[in-house]
Structure formats: C-alpha cells, structure tokens
Amino acid sequence: MLVDASVKRARLLRESAGLSCEVGQRSSDVFGKVDAVINALPNYLHASATLEALDAGLHVLCEKPLALTASDARACCEAAEVKGLVLVVGMNRRFDDSQAILRMMLEDGTLGPLVDYDWEYGSPWEWETVSGFYLSRVQAGGGVLMDFGVHLLDSLLDWFGPVTDQSCQHDDWGSGIEANAALQLSHSGPFGPVMGRVKLSRTYSLKNRLRVRGVLACAELPVADRSVVIVHGTLARQAVSMTVRLADAGGHDSFSRQIDDFVESIRHRRQPKVDGRHAARVIELVERCYAHAGRLPEPWTEWQTVLPEAGV
Amino acid sequence: MNSLNHTILVTGATGFIGGRVCERLVQEGAKEVRALVHTFRHAPRIARLPICLCKGDLLDSDTLRKALGDARVVIHCGLGDAAGIVRGTRNLLEVAAAAGVERFVHMSTAAVYGYRPSPGCESEDAPLRRTGDPYCDNKARAEHVVSRFARRGLPTVILRPAIVYGPYSFWSTRLLNALQEGQAVLIDGGKGACNTTYVDNLVDAVFLAVRDDRAVGECFFVTDGERITWGDFVRAHMAMLDPEPIVPVVTGDEILAHYRAQPGSWTRSFREVRQLLFGVEFRKMLLQIPVCERLLTAAWARLQAMDPEKKDRLKARLRGGSVAAAPAQPNYRERHIPDLTTWLSETHSVFFRIDKARRLLGYSPRIPFAQGIKRVEQWLRFANYL
Numbered sequence: 127m128l129v130d131a132s133v134k135r136a137r138l139l140r141e142s143a144g145l146s147c148e149v150g151q152r153s154s155d156v157f158g159k160v161d162a163v164i165n166a167l168p169n170y171l172h173a174s175a176t177l178e179a180l181d182a183g184l185h186v187l188c189e190k191p192l193a194l195t196a197s198d199a200r201a202c203c204e205a206a207e208v209k210g211l212v213l214v215v216g217m218n219r220r221f222d223d224s225q226a227i228l229r230m231m232l233e234d235g236t237l238g239p240l241v242d243y244d245w246e247y248g249s250p251w252e253w254e255t256v257s258g259f260y261l262s263r264v265q266a267g268g269g270v271l272m273d274f275g276v277h278l279l280d281s282l283l284d285w286f287g288p289v290t291d292q293s294c295q296h297d298d299w300g301s302g303i304e305a306n307a308a309l310q311l312s313h314s315g316p317f318g319p320v321m322g323r324v325k326l327s328r329t330y331s332l333k334n335r336l337r338v339r340g341v342l343a344c345a346e347l348p349v350a351d352r353s354v355v356i357v358h359g360t361l362a363r364q365a366v367s368m369t370v371r372l373a374d375a376g377g378h379d380s381f382s383r384q385i386d387d388f389v390e391s392i393r394h395r396r397q398p399k400v401d402g403r404h405a406a407r408v409i410e411l412v413e414r415c416y417a418h419a420g421r422l423p424e425p426w427t428e429w430q431t432v433l434p435e436a437g438v
Numbered sequence: 439m440n441s442l443n444h445t446i447l448v449t450g451a452t453g454f455i456g457g458r459v460c461e462r463l464v465q466e467g468a469k470e471v472r473a474l475v476h477t478f479r480h481a482p483r484i485a486r487l488p489i490c491l492c493k494g495d496l497l498d499s500d501t502l503r504k505a506l507g508d509a510r511v512v513i514h515c516g517l518g519d520a521a522g523i524v525r526g527t528r529n530l531l532e533v534a535a536a537a538g539v540e541r542f543v544h545m546s547t548a549a550v551y552g553y554r555p556s557p558g559c560e561s562e563d564a565p566l567r568r569t570g571d572p573y574c575d576n577k578a579r580a581e582h583v584v585s586r587f588a589r590r591g592l593p594t595v596i597l598r599p600a601i602v603y604g605p606y607s608f609w610s611t612r613l614l615n616a617l618q619e620g621q622a623v624l625i626d627g628g629k630g631a632c633n634t635t636y637v638d639n640l641v642d643a644v645f646l647a648v649r650d651d652r653a654v655g656e657c658f659f660v661t662d663g664e665r666i667t668w669g670d671f672v673r674a675h676m677a678m679l680d681p682e683p684i685v686p687v688v689t690g691d692e693i694l695a696h697y698r699a700q701p702g703s704w705t706r707s708f709r710e711v712r713q714l715l716f717g718v719e720f721r722k723m724l725l726q727i728p729v730c731e732r733l734l735t736a737a738w739a740r741l742q743a744m745d746p747e748k749k750d751r752l753k754a755r756l757r758g759g760s761v762a763a764a765p766a767q768p769n770y771r772e773r774h775i776p777d778l779t780t781w782l783s784e785t786h787s788v789f790f791r792i793d794k795a796r797r798l799l800g801y802s803p804r805i806p807f808a809q810g811i812k813r814v815e816q817w818l819r820f821a822n823y824l
Contacts, residue, residue, distance in 0.1 A: 251482045258478040258493060261485035269485070299464060300488035328482040330821040424820070426605045426813040427461060428638065 127156040157182040162212075162392060164385075165189060168259040169266045173198040176213070180205040185212040187388045190276045192405035194267035196413055199406035206402055214388045214398045215405035217280040221380035221387070222352040223372050225281055228338065228345055231355065231370075232285060232317055237340025240320045245282070245336040247274055247349060248306075248327025263302030270326045271296065271307045271412055278324055280400070280408045286322070287315015288407075294415035297422040305329045306422055309415060352380070444540070445470040445508050446648075449496065449530065450515030452480040454606045455545060455599075455637060459513055460484050462641045474505045474516060483606070496526025502533045509537075511648055515545040523576040524583060531587045531594075541593050541654075542584070543647045548600040548633060548659060548790050550578040554782040560791045562598070562657050571779075581657070588655045595647040596657035597640070600790055601671070604637030604810065605817035613675050614823050621774040623688040628669020630784040635661045636810035639803045646799040653799055659790040662803045662810070668784045674811045678824055686773050690785055696775045 129150045130136035136149040150156050153163075153175060162185040165175050173193035179186045180202065192215045193199040206213035219225060231237055248270070259265035266272060271294075283289070291312040296304035309324040325332055334349035343359030354371045376383070384400070391398040446463060450456035451473030463471045464487045471489035474496075475481050481491060494501030496518050506512070512534050518526045527544070534542050551559040552569035566578045581596055588594040603609045616622040643660040647653045676682050724730040776784075795801035805813070818824045 252479050254477060254479045258475070258481070258491060261478055261481055261491060269482075297486055299461070299486045301486060303482075303485040305482040305486050332822055426817045426820075428465070 127160055129153055129156055153178060157184065161185065162187070162388070168255075168257065169272070170194060170259065170264065173202055176202045177205055180209055180211055180213070183209065183211070185214075185388070185392050187214040187216065187385065188402075188405075189216045190280075190405065191215075191267060191272055191409055191412075192402055193409060194272075196406055196410040199402065199409045203402035203406055212388065212391045212398055213402035214384065214391065215400055215402060216381075216384065217277055217400045217405065217408070218380040218384040219277045219281055219352075220284060220400050221383035223375050224347045224352050224355050227355040227370055227372060228336075228347060229285060231345055231357075232338075236343060236357070237338060237345055238342030239340060240286075240317050241339040241341060242320065243282075243286075243322035243336065243338045245278055245322065246325045246332035247278060247334060248325070248330055248332035249334070250331065251305075251328040261303050266303065268302060268412065268416060269296070269298065269304035269307070270328045271304065271309075271415060273328075275307065275324070275326050275412065276405075276408050278326070279411050280404060282311065282313070282322065282324070283407060283411070284404070285315070286313035286317060286320045288313065289411055289414075290314045290319075292411070292415055292418070294419040295422045296419050297424060298419075302416075307415075307419075308422060442466060442468050444510040445472060446511040446513060447472045447474065447492075447506050447509040448513045448515065449474040450517055450545070451475060451484050451491075452477070453515060453517070454604075454608070455602060455640065456513075456515035457483050457606065458604065458637045459515060459641055459644060460487055460489055462638070462645070464488060466645070470509075472505060472507055472509055474502070476516075476518075496529055497522055499529045499533055502530055503537075506533055506537055506539075510540045511543075512539050512541070513543045513545070513644055513648070520572040520576050523573075524579045527580040528583050531583060531592065535587055535590065535592045539592065541595070541648050542587070543644055544581070544584045544594060544596045545644075546581050546584075546596050546598045546657070547574075547577050548598045548661075549574045550581060550598065551788075552782070553779055554786045555788040555790075557788060559788055562659055562794055593651075593654040595653040595655075597643055597647060597660050598657065598790070599635040599640045599643075599660045600633030602635045602637055602640055603671075604814060605821075607637065607814070609671075610675065610814050610818065611823060613672065614678070614818065616774070617672075617675060617679060617683050617685070620683070622672060622683070622685050623774055623776060624669055624672055624685050625688055625693070625776065625781060625784045626690050627687050628667055628672055628784075630668045631787050631789045632666045632668045632671045632784075633661045633788075633790050634664070634666045634671065634807055634810070636803070636805045636807070636813075638805050638810075642804055643795060643799065643801050646795075646801055650799055656794070656798060658795040658799065658801070659792055660795055660801065661790050661792055662805070662807055663792050663796075664803075664807050665789055666807050670807070674807075678815050678818065688773055688775065690781060693775055693778070693781045697778060 127148045127150060128136040128140055131151060133149055133151050140147060140149055163179040165172060165179065165186055165188040167175050169191060172188050172191065176186050176188045192202055202213060253260060289311050293310045294307065296307040298304040305328040307326045311322050311324065313320045336347040338345045343357050346356040346358065348356065353375055354369050356367055356369050358367045360366065387399050446468055448456050448459050448471060451460050452475055460471055460473055472492050473484055473489050474494045475491045476495055485491065492505035494505040496502065496516050512530065514527065514530055516526060517523060531542065550566055551564065552571060552574050558564055568575055584594050584596055601609060613622060639662055640660050643658065672685060676685060724734060792801065
C-alpha cells in the first residue's frame with residue numbers, strides 16, 4: 127500500500143511504478159492491512175511515524191536519520207525491542223560491495239596497522255523537494271552532516287568503533303543548515319586507535335572517495351563505483367594499484383539489498399544488518415559534533431565577527 | 439532610509455549576486471531578509487543564513503505577493519528565461535507598487551548596450567538600441583519597464599554592473615576549467631576592456647542605492663573603476679595554477695575566418711534533422727506505431743540480407759558520409775576557437791564610467807582588482823577548483 131498526504135501523488139506513483147496496490151492518505155488507513163512499513167516521510171516526521179507504526183505492531187524500515195535527536199532515536203529502539211519488532215534504518219551504503227570488501231581487508235589485515243583515513247563526499251546539491259524541508263533546521267535537523275554525513279558516520283563507526291574525540295567545523299551562519307562540514311575523528315575500536323578526516327559539501331565537488339591508509343597499503347573507495355576497492359601498495363618495491371571486486375557480486379543496488387535484509391530479518395526473526403541502535407549512535411555523534419562545532423573559515427566573506435554557535 | 443530597519447526581499451537569491459546580497463545583509467545585521475527561491479535544489483548556500491526562504495516564481499504574482507510579505511525594500515537580482523526577464527520584472531514591480539514598497543533596486547547589466555558596446559556608451563545617458571541578442575534586449579526592455587513604474591512613483595534604482603566576478607562566479611570557474619583543459623585563449627592579445635565588478639563592490643552599490651534618496655529614479659554603471667583588460671583577468675587566473683599554463687593568442691580575424699568556413703544554417707539544420715531521423719530515440723518512437731513497426735522490421739530484414747559492401751555503402755549514404763575511412767585525427771592540439779559572443783564581449787574598448795555613481799551615491803570601489811582576485815583564489819582553493 128502507498129500512503130501519502132496527497133492521494134493524487136500516491137496514485138501517480140502507483141501508476142508510474144506499475145503497482146496494483148491500494149493507496150491511502152493517513153497511516154491509520156493501512157495499519158490493519160500490512161505487516162511492515164517503509165517510512166520515507168521528511169526527517170522531522172521519522173520518529174513520530176516510526177513510533178506510531180511500532181505501536182501498531184508493525185516492523186519498520188525508516189529512512190535516515192531515524193530521528194532529529196538521539197533521545198527520540200533511542201525511544202524508537204526501545205519501542206521496537208519491547209514489542210519484539212524489527213527496526214531498520216536506511217543507511218543503505220553499508221550494503222555496498224566496496225564497504226564489504228573494505229571490512230574484509232580490515233579483518234584480514236591486508237592494509238597492515240592502520241594509519242588514518244580521509245573521506246571526502248560532496249557535489250552541488252540537486253535534490254528537489256516540494257516543501258524544502260531539507261533546508262529547514264526544524265524539519266531536517268541539520269545540514270549536510272545530518273544528511274550525507276549520517277551515511278558516512280554510520281560506516282566509520284561500524285569499521286573503526288566508537289569515536290573518542292571529535293572536532294567539527296561547518297559553515298552555518300546561524301540557521302543550522304550547513305552546506306559544508308569538516309570533521310576530525312579519533313576512534314578506538316577492533317583495529318586499534320584510528321584517526322581520520324571527513325569533508326562534506328552540498329555546494330562543491332569534492333574528491334568523492336574514502337582513503338584508508340595502512341602501513342602496508344592504502345584502500346580507496348571511489349564514490350563513482352561503489353562495487354570496488356582500489357588498493358595502492360607495493361609489489362617487488364614497485365608502486366602498484368589493483369582494483370578489487372567481489373567475484374560473486376550480486377546485481378542488486380544497496381536499496382534493494384537493504385529491503386531484502388529487512389524482509390529476511392522479519393521472516394527469520396534475526397537481527398538486521400543496520401538497526402535502530404546503529405542509527406541512534408550516529409545521531410549521538412552528530413549531536414556531539416554540532417554541540418562543539420566551530421566556524422569553517424571563509425576569509426573571502428569579510429566575516430570577522432564570531433557568530434553564535436549553532437546547536438540542533 | 440536605513441535598509442537595515444526594514445524587511446528586505448531579495449530575488450535571484452540562489453544565484454551568485456543575489457546569494458552574496460543575502461550574505462552581506464546578514465553580515466550587516468538586516469532586520470529581516472526574505473529570499474525568493476524558485477527551486478530549493480539551488481538553495482544550500484543561502485540556507486546557511488538566518489533568512490526566510492520563500493518559494494516562488496517571478497511569473498506567478500500570487501507567490502510574489504506572499505514572498506514580499508511586509509518587505510519595504512526589494513532587491514531584484516532574479517532573471518529567469520529570456521521572456522521571464524521582462525514579464526517577471528513587470529510582475530514584481532506591480533506587486534511592489536501595490537504594496538507601497540519604498541525602494542526597488544533593479545539589477546540590470548551593462549550588456550543592455552550589447553556584448554560589444556559602441557564607443558559613446560561609456561556613460562549612462564547613451565540611448566539603448568536593439569542589439570539582436572535576446573538576453574541584452576530583454577534586459578534593456580526590463581529597464582524600460584522599471585523606468586515606467588518609476589514615473590508612476592515607485593522609488594526605483596537601476597544598477598548596471600559589467601563582468602561581476604568573485605567567489606561562486608562562473609567567470610572564474612569557467613575560465614579556470616578552460617585553462618586546465620587547454621581551451622583558454624587570449625583574443626587579440628587580451629587587450630579588450632573587461633570592466634570587472636567585484637561582487638562586494640556591487641553589493642556596496644546596492645546598499646547605497648537602498649539608503650540614498652538621491653539614487654531614486656536613476657541608473658548607474660557599477661564597475662571596479664579600473665581599466666582591467668581581458669588579458670589582466672585571464673593572466674590573474676593563470677597565475678593561480680602551477681605550472682602556469684601557456685595560453686595561445688587568437689586574432690579576431692582568425693575567429694571570423696573560422697565561422698565563415700562553417701556550413702550555413704540550412705546545411706546545419708539538414709544535418710541535425712538527418713541525425714534526429716536516424717537516431718535511436720526516433721526509431722524507438724516509430725516502433726510504437728504498429729504500421730511503422732511492420733515496415734521497419736521488413737526494411738531491417740532486407741538490410742541484413744544485403745551484400746556487406748552494398749550495405750556499408752547504403753549506410754554511409756544515409757548518414758551523409760562516405761565509405762572511405764575517416765581521416766586520422768591531427769596529432770597536434772588545435773587552438774580552441776571561442777564562440778562569437780565571447781569574441782564580441784572580449785574585443786571592445788569601452789570602459790564604462792562610474793562618475794555618476796561616485797557623485798550621486800558616494801560609491802567608491804572598496805575592493806581593488808588585485809584584492810578581489812586574491813579572494814577569488816582563496817575561495818577556489820576552498821572549493822577544490824585549485
């Protein structure tokens with residue numbers, strides 16, 4: 127079933143997707159008729175709609191971020207746990223082949239002891255919304271860090287463990303919707319202490335790749351091809367690069383894989399790959415970053431005064 | 439009037455100039471800034487600012503009325519498509535006049551005199567004439583509409599900047615890309631007048647136009663007031679690169695000779711139609727019509743059964759080429775030939791005068807070219823262009 131505040135748009139979607147399902151205007155229209163919900167509402171409605179669905183006994187795949195605050199995210203997790211329901215959050219990048227390959231390399235020690243990482247992700251924003259909620263602090267919860275940043279932080283926490291120290295700079299001028307952010311993170315996790323740098327942008331084209339440097343080799347994950355890892359290392363004292371891809375890579379994209387994982391988790395009563403707790407720890411980190419953020423220097427703006435720090 | 443004590447509507451707020459106007463209004467502590475946003479996807483830069491984003495369209499007066507709210511000042515940097523320049527400006531003027539707006543600053547352009555202004559256009563009193571270019575002519579028509587509303591009592595000011603550069607400007611990003619790709623040239627040695635206007639100098643002029651009552655009903659050229667040539671502009675960007683690129687010189691005669699040697703518009707149109715007819719998309723469309731589908735399938739089967747040599751000859755004839763192999767690509771790098779608009783813009787000798795803006799507005803370009811270029815370089819480095 128498709129539910130949208132605009133039934134007309136829901137019908138349009140049904141036709142364009144070639145579906146033969148019912149459409150409704152309110153979530154209560156469908157609650158008795160379905161087993162699970164995919165919550166793709168604007169950010170500020172994620173937590174409330176997720177709680178409503180969980181209360182109705184439905185499993186939920188919620189679009190990221192799960193909530194605008196860590197406490198709301200934790201409330202969603204607790205509700206799912208109490209009811210024994212599956213709560214999945216759409217941080218689908220973890221289903222990319224490249225991320226799976228990197229994890230294998232880390233576990234295998236291919237890169238040697240880790241030195242650091244550097245992740246740049248950004249390009250001029252092209253995401254159209256009718257309401258513009260993405261550009262409202264109240265409705266989106268933040269800017270680029272709350273948007274792409276959630277994907278990146280989720281993966282980094284998954285690989286390198288909890289963040290023990292962080293610094294954040296962004297270019298919010300007082301609205302809370304930063305377009306650029308730069309983070310320095312220190313982790314303490316299964317592969318020892320690791321430090322890294324993350325740069326995010328909605329206004330500029332960045333390098334769009336993750337580089338994880340180890341003593342033996344450097345792994346590069348290009349954004350343009352999320353099925354490969356390029357390993358830069360040495361062979362017989364010669365600098366070499368090789369592209370690694372999974373031999374039995376599935377053809378599905380990460381969205382489809384996550385939906386499959388959601389369905390399998392419900393069917394077999396098992397833990398999904400990306401659950402609500404993972405989402406909650408990401409939002410906790412985003413909150414910490416915003417709370418202690420400084421201004422990104424923009425010397426061309428003639429801006430000398432210090433603006434009040436942005437909080438979420 | 440003091441602009442900061444009023445609510446101000448900025449149109450074109452997601453663009454280069456409008457975006458900087460919004461930033462500067464915030465920096466100067468404006469009471470309330472309302473930004474007209476045509477599409478949210480271009481708004482991340484101004485979404486950083488504590489301003490009100492108002493979705494609207496210059497061609498839809500209802501949305502303009504809502505966006506205007508209680509604004510007493512309008513800074514109109516919006517553009518839209520060629521037709522929208524005039525209609526959109528008229529719509530906004532009507533809404534502003536009806537609401538009793540106290541100052542309407544219209545961002546026009548020195549291009550109202552065409553991309554190649556004639557000598558005599560150095561000062562604002564030179565009459566406007568049709569240039570044949572839709573952008574230039576529509577901007578000129580928009581000025582006429584603004585003047586009409588001014589005569590009816592709306593306090594308007596028209597500003598005519600020239601080559602507005604600064605952080606986020608496509609003049610710099612486009613030039614830098616061209617330099618990096620070996621596509622940049624200096625036309626006639628780069629001696630044409632560039633008439634740079636650093637964006638913050640322009641915003642200074644906007645604020646003066648809002649504040650100073652002597653500006654009302656007037657029109658002003660706004661430049662940096664320096665005799666900067668295209669050669670200066672290009673070389674300033676070359677110096678940002680390491681190694682500094684070598685930029686070839688192309689003469690105006692060579693550019694004209696190149697375009698004279700191009701096929702005429704009939705020949706080009708015929709080629710385009712032929713390409714369209716033999717394109718995959720068109721074939722797909724035809725295949726949806728049952729009769730065409732049957733005919734095309736039969737023709738395809740006959741083509742497949744044909745002698746290979748005959749088939750190649752037929753294919754080549756249909757595509758307008760010959761069977762002979764294409765000549766090998768030259769192994770030297772050809773000089774890029776700029777388009778005719780670029781040639782026109784970069785080879786005139788008119789330096790617009792800013793005496794009137796100095797005299798009536800007290801305008802004095804605060805950021806000299808050398809400093810403006812330094813700021814551009816800082817931004818280009820931040821934005822990963824360098």
